[in-house]
Amino acid sequence: IVMTQSPATVSVSPGESATLFCRATESVRSKLAWYQQKPGQPPRLLIYDATSRATDIPARFSGSGSGTEFTLTISGLQSDDFAVYYCHQYNEWPRAFGQGTKVEIK
Amino acid sequence: EVQLVESGGGLVKPGGSLRLSCGASGFIFSSYSMNWVRQPPGKGLEWVASISSTGSHIQYADSLEGRFTISRDNAENALYLEVNNLRDEDTALYYCARDLGGLRGWFDPWGQGTQVIVSS
Numbered sequence: 507i508v509m510t511q512s513p514a515t516v517s518v519s520p521g522e523s524a525t526l527f528c529r530a531t532e533s534v535r536s537k538l539a540w541y542q543q544k545p546g547q548p549p550r551l552l553i554y555d556a557t558s559r560a561t562d563i564p565a566r567f568s569g570s571g572s573g574t575e576f577t578l579t580i581s582g583l584q585s586d587d588f589a590v591y592y593c594h595q596y597n598e599w600p601r602a603f604g605q606g607t608k609v610e611i612k
Numbered sequence: 613e614v615q616l617v618e619s620g621g622g623l624v625k626p627g628g629s630l631r632l633s634c635g636a637s638g639f640i641f642s643s644y645s646m647n648w649v650r651q652p653p654g655k656g657l658e659w660v661a662s663i664s665s666t667g668s669h670i671q672y673a674d675s676l677e678g679r680f681t682i683s684r685d686n687a688e689n690a691l692y693l694e695v696n697n698l699r700d701e702d703t704a705l706y707y708c709a710r711d712l713g714g715l716r717g718w719f720d721p722w723g724q725g726t727q728v729i730v731s732s
Contacts, residue, residue: 539718541657548707548722549657560720592657596717599671601647601659 511604517612528593537597614638621726634691634708642686645711650704
């Protein structure tokens with residue numbers, strides 16, 4: 507399974523919303539996670555099972571989708587949210603990550 | 613606090629070997645599957661290998677061509693990755709991560725990573 511994220515980069519002003527997309531080449535059901543990675547830090551889990559927020563993740567992060575099409579929406583972007591975001595399927599072997607979407611300040 | 617700490621990385625010549633370690637604390641290590649994920653400089657995440665809680669089930673990325681071996685010692689709360697016949701393209705930050713779905717789950721948390729540089 508190949509995971510493709512789009513866009514590669516999205517430019518957003520603080521306070522606006524951003525929608526990130528992740529597409530799988532075959533169905534992964536709802537076995538999809540989203541991670542946030544800032545420079546010099548390991549990835550941090552945001553969303554698992556496509557729609558469930560991880561512990562201590564703010565409500566402005568939301569995930570949707572199933573099968574092959576998934577989205578991560580960040581509402582009311584804050585300065586702390588500018589980072590790279592990765593999707594990850596764990597339905598099939600080999601596990602696979604998307605190539606990442608960079609959310610940058612407009 | 614759940615914590616994962618990697619070690620064992622370094623500078624190695626092509627064809628060389630290393631043994632990476634990941635020490636776990638703050639949770640019952642023997643109850644969780646574990647994973648290695650790597651990230652080449654400036655690039656994205658690449659899953660490397662996974663091991664079940666007892667070590668009885670193991671999976672590897674095809675691209676490794678049998679050069680890597682994942683193992684664990686539940687008595688020592690430690691995860692390992694033996695990397696052999698290293699190539700330039702193995703240069704990366706290697707992370708260990710806990711699996712929250714019994715070898716079918718998402719990864720949380722991740723360690724800070726250990727750097728492997730392959731260069732002559």
